[in-house]
Structure formats: C-alpha cells, structure tokens
Amino acid sequence: MTDWPDVWLIVPCYNEGQVIEEVVRHARQTFPNIVCVDDGSKDDSAKGIRAGGAHLVQHPVNLGQGAAIQTGIEYARKQPGAKYFVTFDADGQHRIEDVLTMLERLRSEDVDIVVGTRFRGDVQESVPLIKRIVLKTVVLLSPRTRKLGLTDAHNGLRVFNKKVADEMNITLNGMGHASEIVELIGVRNWRVTEEPVTILYTEYSMSKGQSLINGVNILFDTMLKGRAH
Template sequence: MTLSPRHEDAWLVIPLYDEASVVGQVVAEARQVFPHVVCVDDASTDDSVERAREAGAVVVRHPFNLGQGAALQTGLRYVLEATDAAYLVTFDADGQHRVEDAAAMVRRAREEDLGVVFGSRFLDDRTRPGLLKKLVLKAAVWLTNQQTGMRLTDAHNGLRVLRRDAATALDLRQNRMAHATEIVLQLGRTGLPWAEHPVHVLYTDYSRRKGQSLINSVNILVDTLLK
C-alpha cells in the first residue's frame, strides 16, 4: 500500500460483526492514513471488539444485532456528535476495501468541493466479482437508480466519502442491505454535488470462505426489491 498524507479531519466508520480474524489488520492499516476510526460492533459473538480496540479504533457497541444500516447510522451519529470531523468515510471491516482508494476519494472531495463521493467497482476492470455476482449487482444498481432518480454505476458499494453536511442529512431506517438504496435516495435529495470514483474491491479468500460474496449480492437485490 502506498501511504498517503494523513487525513486528520476525516473519520472512518466501520460496521463490525464477527470479523475478529481480520478487523485488527484492517484498522491498523487504515490508521496509517486515517488516524481516527470508529467501529460499531453489532453484537459480535467473537473477539471482534477486542481486536478492533487493540488496533486503536474507538468501539461503539450495539447490545443486540440490528443490521448494517443501523450500525452505519450509529457510527455516523457518533462522529457527528463527538467530533468536528469534516469528512466521514464508510468502510468495510472484512478487508475488501483499500485504504488508498478511500484516501483518493477524500482528496477528490476536497479538491472538487464535493458533498459525496461514491466508490464504484464498475468504472474500470480491476475488480473481478465473477459473472453471476456482477449480474446480480448490476440488477440491484438498475433498481436503485429507478427508485432514486440517481445515475450511479455501483449503488451498493460500502466505500463512500461524506462531507459533514451530507452525513448530517442521513437518517437511516433500513437496517438490512436496503440501507444502501436509502443512503443514495437521501443523499440525492440534498442536492449536494457528488461524483463516483473508481475503486478496486478485493474479493479475498477470507470473504469467499465466509460465503459473503454472492449471498450478500442476492440479499442486496432482494432487499432492494422489497424496499
């Protein structure tokens, strides 16, 4: 990883559920560029909380499992109420997002005065999700665009940069995967300037062993249909 200048005024918000084997490394690597990280533990049953804290993250805990949308809302609220952060970055705990992509997105938000930067794995050909997963995700993106009026290429990528005013506008009520559509809808209504930025999502042996890759994509599609 090529290190970028440290972003002292940006906080990473990481939803966390049963990622003890990887979250420590994810947080430690992120903090080389983003010294401020909050993990929202959604009632993990393993040692995720301890590993995240050892790596230097602030940890906020849910007493019950509420879903990724709820974890994101908790993390955003924590940063907005407890810090004066200028930017908030939503970031996954499983090692699929790259810190250098997040840093480039924050730089772009600053330089272009953007309220939102959405990460997209479909703006170039670096990400290899597999044909079936790609088809499912593309279907979910089309549905999201129909529902929100936005024209995104990857509406369900968890890597996003939100300027403080954009983050303040979010009030997520969808706790499961449909929260991604809700985020796009609410951000679109703000009228703030936005852009998509090409990112490389890493489908690791770990995520494949957990069976996350295709199952999560199907969950996204189903929740988008039901929303």
C-alpha cells in the same frame, strides 16, 4: 497520523475477529480517527477493535449493517473537528489508497459524496461473475440509481462531507441501507460522483460476501420502503 485529523472512518463490524485488528492497525497508519461499531458480534471482534486502537461502540444484539453504519455516523459527526467521513468495510476488502483518492476529490471538487464503483475502467474485471450480475441487476431495477448516473450503488466504500453526515438518517437496518442511501442522495440533492475502486476479494472476504439471496433481499427491502412512502 497527523495529515488527516478531520477524517473519521466508520467501520461496521459483525464477527470479524479474525481480521479486524489488522484492518484497523493498517488503516490507522493513515487515519488516526476510526470508530468501529461491533454489531452484536459473537466472537472476539471487540477485543480486536480495542487492540487495533479504534474507538469502539457496541450494539448489544445484531441489528444489521445499516444500523451499524448509522450508529457510527452519529458517533463520528459529534466529534470535534470532524469534517469528512468514510464508510469502510471490516473484512479487508477496501484499500486506503482508494480512500485517499476519494478524499482528494471531495476536498477539491463541488461534490458532497463520492461513491466507489467497481464498474468503471478496468477494475470491473476483478469482480466475480455472480456478484457482477447481482450488482448490475440492482442498478437496472433502481430508477433513482440510473437517474443519478451511478453504476455501483451497493459499494460499501463512500466518502462524504459534514453536510451529508448531519443529514444522514438510515432507517433500513439490513443490506437495503445501500439503496436507501441512494434515495437520500436524490431527495437531499447531495452532489454525487463516482470513483473507480479496487475491491480485494480474498478467500476470507468471499466466504462472508454478499450472495445472490442477499441481492434479492436488498431489492425486496428497497421496494417495501418505496411502498411505505
């Protein structure tokens, strides 16, 4: 675990006690620095996080995934030697090999942030139909996403540098944070690219996955924020 000492994985976690220890243990075989933000879980997620060996930060109540990611970024960017940051799901859907590919691109190319996509190459065939419809609709209804050339702005797997981490200020606590991050990419002029990634849709992750209603909520949150500005 010495090859990536300047990388921090940021894992928002809410009621993932069934799987979080295994997810953390597996990730720590490659990345020693992981911070899990327990977002007011009502199960034993905190116990699993500690057992897996990650840093634990806890919200006393459930604030939402956006708030958990922001808390994790704020924690990680203060750590000595931190240069690269990864947002990584707690339910086992993301693959370490995809993170490694994205990190290599971030280090070697003139980009500030690499966003995972399920809609380039052959990987899109693994995306369940209803989820594919929701995610593509979000892209179609987001002028900023289209302008940036992004195809999957609501993929939770992202890799970014210290500049992005220092400037990241997510204010949408819920699922609308993904649209807010896209907006920040444009406003802050962060150099962005996409990397095809494979999402592991297990029975467990699908039971907790994003529904059509959540997709509508994302759009609603984003439109409200746009009006506020």
